[in-house]
Amino acid sequence: MPSEIYDYEERLQRYRRAIKRLRNGGLVLRFLDHMAALGLSVARASKYAGHILVLLRIIDFDLKERPPLVDVGPDHQVACHLFIS
Numbered sequence: 001m002p003s004e005i006y007d008y009e010e011r012l013q014r015y016r017r018a019i020k021r022l023r024n025g026g027l028v029l030r031f032l033d034h035m036a037a038l039g040l041s042v043a044r045a046s047k048y049a050g051h052i053l054v055l056l057r058i059i060d061f062d063l064k065e066r067p068p069l070v071d072v073g074p075d076h077q078v079a080c081h082l083f084i085s
Contacts, residue, residue: 008046015049022056024063 019025035045
């Protein structure tokens with residue numbers, strides 16, 4: 001069985017521990033809990049957690065603050081982030 005080979009449960013727990021220590025980690029853990037409540041498989045949740053972990057390490061702003069929206073046409077809005085280095 002693939003789940004036994006790849007040990008998705010252990011992998012997901014390892015990602016969750018790492019995410020918990022990062023900025024915005026609490027928000028991401030709530031997202032992962034929500035995905036699990038919707039019935040997402042452990043393998044898919046593990047994949048999401050791994051990708052989100054990488055993103056959290058490079059995100060340098062508070063995710064709880066909503067970014068300004070920019071109108072790009074009728075009935076369309078896009079979140080606008082300004083990255084200044």
